[in-house]
Amino acid sequence: MRADHSGGRKHAREEGEAAATQLATARAGTAYANGDPILEVRDLVKHYPLTQGVLFKKQVGAVKAVDGVSFDLSAGETLGIVGESGCGKSTVARMLVHLERPTAGAIRYKGEDITRLSGRALKAVRRNIQMVFQDPYTSLNPRMTVGDIIGEPYEIHPEVAPKGERRRKVQDLLDVVGLNPEYINRYPHQFSGGQRQRIGIARGLALNPEIIVADEPVSALDVSVQAQVINLLDSLQSEFGLSFVFIAHDLSIVRHISDRVGVMYLGRIVEIGTDEQIYEHPTHPYTQALLSAVPVPDPMARESRERIILHGDVPSPANPPSGCRFRTRCWKAQERCALEVPLLAVPAAFRLAPGPASHDSACHFAEEKHVVASREERDTPRGEGRGPEIEAPGTAVRKRPPHDPEAQGDIQP
Ligand SMILES: Nc1ncnc2c1ncn2[C@@H]1O[C@H](COP(=O)(O)OP(=O)(O)OP(=O)(O)O)[C@@H](O)[C@H]1O
Numbered sequence: 001m002r003a004d005h006s007g008g009r010k011h012a013r014e015e016g017e018a019a020a021t022q023l024a025t026a027r028a029g030t031a032y033a034n035g036d037p038i039l040e041v042r043d044l045v046k047h048y049p050l051t052q053g054v055l056f057k058k059q060v061g062a063v064k065a066v067d068g069v070s071f072d073l074s075a076g077e078t079l080g081i082v083g084e085s086g087c088g089k090s091t092v093a094r095m096l097v098h099l100e101r102p103t104a105g106a107i108r109y110k111g112e113d114i115t116r117l118s119g120r121a122l123k124a125v126r127r128n129i130q131m132v133f134q135d136p137y138t139s140l141n142p143r144m145t146v147g148d149i150i151g152e153p154y155e156i157h158p159e160v161a162p163k164g165e166r167r168r169k170v171q172d173l174l175d176v177v178g179l180n181p182e183y184i185n186r187y188p189h190q191f192s193g194g195q196r197q198r199i200g201i202a203r204g205l206a207l208n209p210e211i212i213v214a215d216e217p218v219s220a221l222d223v224s225v226q227a228q229v230i231n232l233l234d235s236l237q238s239e240f241g242l243s244f245v246f247i248a249h250d251l252s253i254v255r256h257i258s259d260r261v262g263v264m265y266l267g268r269i270v271e272i273g274t275d276e277q278i279y280e281h282p283t284h285p286y287t288q289a290l291l292s293a294v295p296v297p298d299p300m301a302r303e304s305r306e307r308i309i310l311h312g313d314v315p316s317p318a319n320p321p322s323g324c325r326f327r328t329r330c331w332k333a334q335e336r337c338a339l340e341v342p343l344l345a346v347p348a349a350f351r352l353a354p355g356p357a358s359h360d361s362a363c364h365f366a367e368e369k370h371v372v373a374s375r376e377e378r379d380t381p382r383g384e385g386r387g388p389e390i391e392a393p394g395t396a397v398r399k400r401p402p403h404d405p406e407a408q409g410d411i412q413p
Helices: 006-028 089-096 119-128 146-151 163-176 181-185 193-205 223-240 251-257 275-280 285-292 299-304 335-339 375-379
Strands: 037-052 058-074 078-082 104-109 129-132 211-215 243-248 260-265 268-274
Touching: 037 089, 037 243, 058 089, 058 243, 058 268, 078 089, 078 251, 089 211, 089 243, 119 129, 129 193, 146 163, 146 181, 146 193, 163 181, 163 193, 193 223, 223 243, 223 251, 243 251, 251 275, 260 275, 260 285, 268 275, 268 285
Parallel strands: 078 243, 078 260, 129 211, 211 243
Antiparallel strands: 037 058, 037 104, 260 268
């Protein structure tokens, strides 16, 4: 059934625009200038103890889920984090939003170490760093209305929206994410997957955060809906000056949205740089292998590229290899790789020759390899080497996401 809400749309839009201005103004006092590091993560570690025994538990080891991760996030930037399942991406995300306490390391927000904050100080910081979860089907409470779900954060932070203003604020947020504000009393099951993720995003925006940590926010969605949600995140970022940590295993999606990309393997970042550096000038063998596996729709480009097949499984994070963790699957591995942990830094070979290959890569034998089509190659017409892209009909980045009448037609009465 197609819901008709055209009458109230213009009014809702005007109100929504005012709301957007209000949200932006509310954050203006604390906003950092674009480019300043808003988040600095240093040597972050999360080890989960492995125990034995029922009555008397004895620690016999640890799952080294995250083992020395460092990166900066600049204001207004999107940092993508990619890697295979189990490499520690979600654990990093959970630590950033204080759902997990790090075993060691530091997270600095605007220069202040927030790692071990508690009580009021933690509450204040948490407001500014919000999370959007992976699965819109399970992350929304089916017994709560959309209005209650989006407005829930106001119970903990009533200073952001006093009781009398909450309904209006939630409606504004619905409008901001492209949903009809009149749907405020509906339940999650009455929405499609993409719409539910919009609801999750609206909840993430409720407290006017500066940083959004999005953990696989589109992995559970259909491809065409993925593009719509990505484009929504893109436009919200420009509108509210948000900084994103965007976690995903799909490299094409990460490229589409990220300014910089960090590649994780077995609890560590092995390579980090701008999207051009990582996708067009990767120097770490693991990044090259990951990129070589990205599906290429164009048959000619597909045939002409080299496919790197990695052998063996990812080792257990409870017992990672010595030295370089990737060495057991790496075709370049030598004795040194078992003995010395490669540092995440610009490799010596590229230090004196600045160029796109000159970026941080944790490999003793870092070497540039052209694996995916460059931007120019991708821009050439199909059939002449055009690479993968994300696009869905009618989803070009807009200043303000419109209500999506097609998707709203999905709503069940
Ligand atoms: N609470 C926990 N106790 C023990 N081990 C855990 C816990 N949470 C995560 N792990 C382990 O830590 C490692 C990293 O998990 P994490 O969920 O961060 O990986 P991921 O890269 O996000 O993978 P996915 O994409 O599948 O979610 C995995 O080996 C996982 O089994």
